[in-house]
Amino acid sequence: MSSFMHLVRPNVLAPAVSSQNTGPISVKIHSSALLTMLEIVSKQVLNNKRVLGSLLGYRNEDGLLIEIRDAFMVPINENGDSITIDEPIHKSIYQLYKKSHPKEMVLGWFGSSNKIDDNTSLIHDFYSKGVDRAYPHPAIYLNIEYLNEQGQIISPKIMTYIGANIGQRSGTTNVSIGWKTTTINNSYIFTPVPNEIINNTISEKIAFNKFTKQNITNNTSVSSEVSNLSHxxxxxxxxxxxxxxxxxxxxxxxxxDRSKDENIDLIRQLSNSILNKPQLLTNPENLTKLFNDHNQDVIMIEYLTKAIKDQIELSSRLTAAAEAGKDTRQM
Amino acid sequence: MTIDTINISSSVLLSLLRHTSEHYPQLYSGALVGFEDESLIDITNVFPFPYPDQYEGGSFKSRSGSQYQKDLLENYKKLGYGIEFQGWFQSTISGNFITQQLIEALAQQQLINSNIFILIHDMSSLNQEVNLKAIRLSQGFMKTYQDGKWKSKDLENNKISYINIFSELNLVISNQKLVDLYLSSINKPIQENFENLNLLSNQNSTFQLLDSLNSQIDSFNYDQNNFNYYQRQYQKENSKIQQWKQQRKLENLERQKKGEKELDTEEWKQIFKLPSEPSRLNNLLCSQSIDIFADDIIKQCDEELKKSLIIERKLQA
Incomplete structure (x- = not known):
C-alpha cells in the first residue's frame, strides 16, 4: 500500500481542467479491468517487448474522480526512440466498445515498464491529444511493474500517474506517432496519483474473494471452480x-489487556449488539408462534413445489407410454 | 467428440459478472471468444451486445447483434490474438432462459461447430451467490432437432426427455501467472457481505420465482390442452375405425357364407384419417423450465429452513 500526501497538485494543462479544481485526483480501478491488463501485460513477459493499451471508463464532472472500467491492447511498433501506435485499431475498437458502453470514454493508457523514458512521454502525448482519446481531459498513465531492478519477476505493483506538460512546445522531433508525423511534445512530468482497486457489484466481490482465497490456500493452482457451491x-x-x-x-x-481502551470498546460494542434486541424478543411466546407459522409456510411452499416437479415428470412418462402404445395397437 | 471443459479467464468472468449484475434486472447477453485446444475451450474475451434483451436469446439471431460480434472479432484478430467465436453468455432468472429463440440460435450454431456452448448467469440469487453454468444442447436433442418432427417416437428413439435437453460442461476458472502473483499479494480480503445470513434474505426472490413458475405452468397447460385435444381426436377416430373393422369382419363372414368374394379389410385407410401428433418441443422446453424453477425454489426454501433451525435451537436454549 502506498500512501500519498498531496502537497503540490500536478499542474496539468488541458482545456477541461479549470483552475479552480485543486482537489486531489483519485483513481478507482475495477478489478476486472486490472486483471484484463495483467493478462495483456503477461504477453510482455514472454517476448520482452513493450505492450500497451487504452484505458476506458468514467470521469466525473470535475475530472477529479476517475474510474477505470476496462482496457484493451493496442499494437505498437517500437524502434529505438521512435514508436508507432496503431491508431486505426485503437479507434475502431473504441468505437465498437462505445456502442455497448455509451457512457464510457478513453481515460488514458497503460503499460508495463520499470522506468519512465522518452517513449513514455511520446505515448502519453498521443493519448493526451486528438479525438477518441483523453482530450480535452488530461490522460492517465497506469503502470504495472512486475520486474525488480535485478530483472526478477515480482508481484505486480500498480501505479497511476497524471502527466503534466513541461517546457516549451518546441520540443519537437520528427517522430511518427499514429500514421502521421505530428508536432509532439515529449516533455512530460509524471506525478503519481493514488489508486484503489474496487469491485462494483456483490457478484464481483464474491468471485474475487473466491479467486484470492483459492490462491492463498493453494498457491500452485491455476484453476478454481466457482459454480455450484452453496454460498x-x-x-x-x-x-x-x-x-x-x-x-x-x-x-x-x-x-x-482487559482495561485497554480498544478492548473496552470492543466489549461495549458486543454487549450493545446483544442488548439491542427487537421488540418481538420481549414476547417469546408470540415470537415462537410467528416463527413456527413461518416455517410451516416455507415447508408448504417446498411441498407444493415438489408436487409440481413430480407431476411434470409423471406427465412426461405417461405421454411417452401412451404414444408408444399407439403404434402397436394399430398394427 | 465434443470438448467438454470450458476454461474461462478470471478477467472475463469478472467483466461478465459486472456487466450482467450492474444492469440487473435488465437482461444482457454477448459473445464469448477465445480458442479451442485439444481438450478444452479457452475463453479470453467477452463482448456484451449493445442492447439489453427483451427475452433470453433475443440478440443471438438479430442482425445488429451478429454484425457487432463480427466487427469486434475482426478487430481483436488484428491484435494478434488467434481468437474465434466460441459461444455466448446470457443473464437470466432461473429457468427463464429456455426460450425457443435461444434454443434455435444455439442449435444452429452447434450445427456449424459442435463445440459452441452457452454460459448462463442465473441472477435469481443475485448479491448472495454467483450462479453460473456452461451448457450446450445434448447430442440426442441435436439429432431430434435435425429430424425436426418432435414426435414422442423421435424423442424415444433419441432417448430425449426434458431432463436431458442440455448437457452441462465443466467450467474452470484459470489465471495467468501474473494474475496469480497479484492475487496472492493481496493480503486483505474484501469485506464479506453477510446479508444472506438473514432469515428472510431469499424472500423477494422466492416470490419472483414462484411467480415465474406460475406463468411457466400456464404455458405448459396451454400446450398440454392442445395435446389432450389431439389425444381425444385420436381416440374418437380410432374407435370409429375399430367399429368399421368390426362391421367389415361381420360383412365378410356373411359373404363367406354366401360364397361371395371378401371385401378389402384395409379399406379404412382411405376412409379415415388419424390425426398426427403435434410437436412435443414446447412441452419439452416448458417442462425443463418448470423443473429448474422448482429446483431453485426448493433450494431457497431449504436454505431458509436451515437458517430457521439454527435460530430455533437458539430460541430454545
Missing part, C-alpha cells in the same frame, strides 16, 4: 470461524 454454507462456516477467533481473543487477553 450459504460457506458463509456459515465463515461466521463460525469469526466467532471462534473472537472467543479465542477474549479468552487469551490477560488482566492488564
Amino acid at each position: 450459504l454454507e460457506e458463509q456459515l462456516n465463515n461466521l463460525q470461524e469469526n466467532i471462534k477467533i473472537m472467543i479465542k481473543f477474549i479468552e487469551s487477553t490477560n488482566e492488564q
Whole structure:
C-alpha cells in the first residue's frame, strides 16, 4: 500500500481542467479491468517487448474522480526512440466498445515498464491529444511493474500517474506517432496519483474473494471452480470461524489487556449488539408462534413445489407410454 | 467428440459478472471468444451486445447483434490474438432462459461447430451467490432437432426427455501467472457481505420465482390442452375405425357364407384419417423450465429452513 500526501497538485494543462479544481485526483480501478491488463501485460513477459493499451471508463464532472472500467491492447511498433501506435485499431475498437458502453470514454493508457523514458512521454502525448482519446481531459498513465531492478519477476505493483506538460512546445522531433508525423511534445512530468482497486457489484466481490482465497490456500493452482457451491454454507462456516477467533481473543487477553481502551470498546460494542434486541424478543411466546407459522409456510411452499416437479415428470412418462402404445395397437 | 471443459479467464468472468449484475434486472447477453485446444475451450474475451434483451436469446439471431460480434472479432484478430467465436453468455432468472429463440440460435450454431456452448448467469440469487453454468444442447436433442418432427417416437428413439435437453460442461476458472502473483499479494480480503445470513434474505426472490413458475405452468397447460385435444381426436377416430373393422369382419363372414368374394379389410385407410401428433418441443422446453424453477425454489426454501433451525435451537436454549 502506498500512501500519498498531496502537497503540490500536478499542474496539468488541458482545456477541461479549470483552475479552480485543486482537489486531489483519485483513481478507482475495477478489478476486472486490472486483471484484463495483467493478462495483456503477461504477453510482455514472454517476448520482452513493450505492450500497451487504452484505458476506458468514467470521469466525473470535475475530472477529479476517475474510474477505470476496462482496457484493451493496442499494437505498437517500437524502434529505438521512435514508436508507432496503431491508431486505426485503437479507434475502431473504441468505437465498437462505445456502442455497448455509451457512457464510457478513453481515460488514458497503460503499460508495463520499470522506468519512465522518452517513449513514455511520446505515448502519453498521443493519448493526451486528438479525438477518441483523453482530450480535452488530461490522460492517465497506469503502470504495472512486475520486474525488480535485478530483472526478477515480482508481484505486480500498480501505479497511476497524471502527466503534466513541461517546457516549451518546441520540443519537437520528427517522430511518427499514429500514421502521421505530428508536432509532439515529449516533455512530460509524471506525478503519481493514488489508486484503489474496487469491485462494483456483490457478484464481483464474491468471485474475487473466491479467486484470492483459492490462491492463498493453494498457491500452485491455476484453476478454481466457482459454480455450484452453496454460498450459504460457506458463509456459515465463515461466521463460525469469526466467532471462534473472537472467543479465542477474549479468552487469551490477560488482566492488564482487559482495561485497554480498544478492548473496552470492543466489549461495549458486543454487549450493545446483544442488548439491542427487537421488540418481538420481549414476547417469546408470540415470537415462537410467528416463527413456527413461518416455517410451516416455507415447508408448504417446498411441498407444493415438489408436487409440481413430480407431476411434470409423471406427465412426461405417461405421454411417452401412451404414444408408444399407439403404434402397436394399430398394427 | 465434443470438448467438454470450458476454461474461462478470471478477467472475463469478472467483466461478465459486472456487466450482467450492474444492469440487473435488465437482461444482457454477448459473445464469448477465445480458442479451442485439444481438450478444452479457452475463453479470453467477452463482448456484451449493445442492447439489453427483451427475452433470453433475443440478440443471438438479430442482425445488429451478429454484425457487432463480427466487427469486434475482426478487430481483436488484428491484435494478434488467434481468437474465434466460441459461444455466448446470457443473464437470466432461473429457468427463464429456455426460450425457443435461444434454443434455435444455439442449435444452429452447434450445427456449424459442435463445440459452441452457452454460459448462463442465473441472477435469481443475485448479491448472495454467483450462479453460473456452461451448457450446450445434448447430442440426442441435436439429432431430434435435425429430424425436426418432435414426435414422442423421435424423442424415444433419441432417448430425449426434458431432463436431458442440455448437457452441462465443466467450467474452470484459470489465471495467468501474473494474475496469480497479484492475487496472492493481496493480503486483505474484501469485506464479506453477510446479508444472506438473514432469515428472510431469499424472500423477494422466492416470490419472483414462484411467480415465474406460475406463468411457466400456464404455458405448459396451454400446450398440454392442445395435446389432450389431439389425444381425444385420436381416440374418437380410432374407435370409429375399430367399429368399421368390426362391421367389415361381420360383412365378410356373411359373404363367406354366401360364397361371395371378401371385401378389402384395409379399406379404412382411405376412409379415415388419424390425426398426427403435434410437436412435443414446447412441452419439452416448458417442462425443463418448470423443473429448474422448482429446483431453485426448493433450494431457497431449504436454505431458509436451515437458517430457521439454527435460530430455533437458539430460541430454545
